[in-house]
Amino acid sequence: MNALTSPAKRPSGLSRLTSTDIAEFVAGSAIWAPSVHNTQPWWFAVHGTEIALRADRRRQLGVADPGGREMLISCGAALFTAKLALRALGFTADSLVLPDPADPLLVACLRWRHQAPLTSSEELLFRQVPRRRTHRGGFGPAPLAPGLLDLLREGAARDGASLRVARNEASQAALADVVGMAELVQRLDSAYMRELADWAPPPGSMRADGVSPSSYPARPERTSPDFPGRDFAHGHGWGLPSSSPAGPARFVGVVCVLTTADDRPADWVNAGHALQRILLTASSYGGAAALYSQPVEISWLREVIRHHLGDGSYPQLVLRLGTVIQNAVSVRRPVGSVLRFGDGPPPAA
Numbered sequence: 527m528n529a530l531t532s533p534a535k536r537p538s539g540l541s542r543l544t545s546t547d548i549a550e551f552v553a554g555s556a557i558w559a560p561s562v563h564n565t566q567p568w569w570f571a572v573h574g575t576e577i578a579l580r581a582d583r584r585r586q587l588g589v590a591d592p593g594g595r596e597m598l599i600s601c602g603a604a605l606f607t608a609k610l611a612l613r614a615l616g617f618t619a620d621s622l623v624l625p626d627p628a629d630p631l632l633v634a635c636l637r638w639r640h641q642a643p644l645t646s647s648e649e650l651l652f653r654q655v656p657r658r659r660t661h662r663g664g665f666g667p668a669p670l671a672p673g674l675l676d677l678l679r680e681g682a683a684r685d686g687a688s689l690r691v692a693r694n695e696a697s698q699a700a701l702a703d704v705v706g707m708a709e710l711v712q713r714l715d716s717a718y719m720r721e722l723a724d725w726a727p728p729p730g731s732m733r734a735d736g737v738s739p740s741s742y743p744a745r746p747e748r749t750s751p752d753f754p755g756r757d758f759a760h761g762h763g764w765g766l767p768s769s770s771p772a773g774p775a776r777f778v779g780v781v782c783v784l785t786t787a788d789d790r791p792a793d794w795v796n797a798g799h800a801l802q803r804i805l806l807t808a809s810s811y812g813g814a815a816a817l818y819s820q821p822v823e824i825s826w827l828r829e830v831i832r833h834h835l836g837d838g839s840y841p842q843l844v845l846r847l848g849t850v851i852q853n854a855v856s857v858r859r860p861v862g863s864v865l866r867f868g869d870g871p872p873p874a875a
């Protein structure tokens with residue numbers, strides 16, 4: 527969290543809530559979804575009991591993500607969170623994904639309806655929204671909770687995605703190699719690195735977006751096999767001190783690939799929806815995730831992973847899952863800057 531923006535507080539007196547209260551709470555929760563480079567590429571337009579979740583192309587990564595795939599994955603994660611926030615208020619939510627082919631930035635229309643009691647697992651999941659953080663480094667020695675991986679796989683399947691676990695050392699090493707190769711290629715690409723630097727503000731910055739030094743370790747924690755992270759500090763050594771006084775955590779955790787059967791914009795939204803379900807579920811069982819999109823941003827390396835998976839499915843993201851004491855802090859723009867009521871113009875970028 528940053529000084530500017532804190533997680534949305536659940537309003538009291540549910541029976542007297544106005545649509546403004548509801549929309550502010552829903553959008554104020556959705557903004558805590560993960561997004562590529564913390565670009566937060568979304569805004570919300572409210573009409574009566576309907577919230578339109580819109581992608582903000584001005585926040586798309588022109589070099590890393592020219593097709594907008596990662597932008598829509600990010601919006602899919604916000605969609606899952608928005609729906610969960612409606613459930614946290616006791617509403618049921620109807621949603622239509624990419625409802626208007628003539629308006630590809632309209633990611634989803636969300637309408638809230640009658641009250642239905644919140645289940646304890648929904649409540650637990652919702653509580654993770656502000657707590658969950660992207661982890662960057664090794665994991666601790668404690669294994670994931672028994673049965674969690676099955677739960678995550680079932681959740682991904684419900685969203686039309688697949689969580690594929692690298693079961694043996696050879697598969698893990700192959701994925702680590704592909705991530706390492708992508709990282710090398712991107713570090714040699716000056717346009718790519720300029721864009722990364724634009725989204726990685728220095729310490730003390732008041733920016734409410736981008737990957738801040740409070741969210742990554744100053745010294746990369748190596749795992750075996752090693753999955754090199756992005757150099758958000760671009761050589762300045764910014765970042766958090768080592769996560770544990772006993773030395774950095776070193777465990778690689780469970781290595782997975784999030785995939786979809788097809789590769790259209792709706793699949794990307796589904797992948798983001800599944801991603802946030804996975805991350806919040808893992809968090810509710812004491813787990814955390816490190817994310818790697820470098821290899822899926824380079825088409826030939828994405829093909830290498832696809833070939834490795836062997837069933838024609840499309841990799842959307844590489845993940846490592848494990849347990850760790852989180853110390854990362856992330857930032858968000860205030861909800862007022864991404865929310866519009868009626869037919870007003872889009873908010874400033």
Ligand SMILES: Cc1cc2nc3c(=O)[nH]c(=O)nc-3n(C[C@H](O)[C@H](O)[C@H](O)COP(=O)(O)O)c2cc1C
Pocket residue numbers: 558559560561562563564596597599600603658659660661662736737741755756817818819820843854856
């Ligand atoms: C599509 C997508 C791709 C991402 N790729 C990476 C990545 O390659 N490396 C990384 O460290 N984090 C990655 N992230 C995590 C974001 O940087 C992170 O969500 C953002 O900085 C906000 O921080 P938070 O997740 O802790 O709230 C990705 C997130 C998304 C949704």
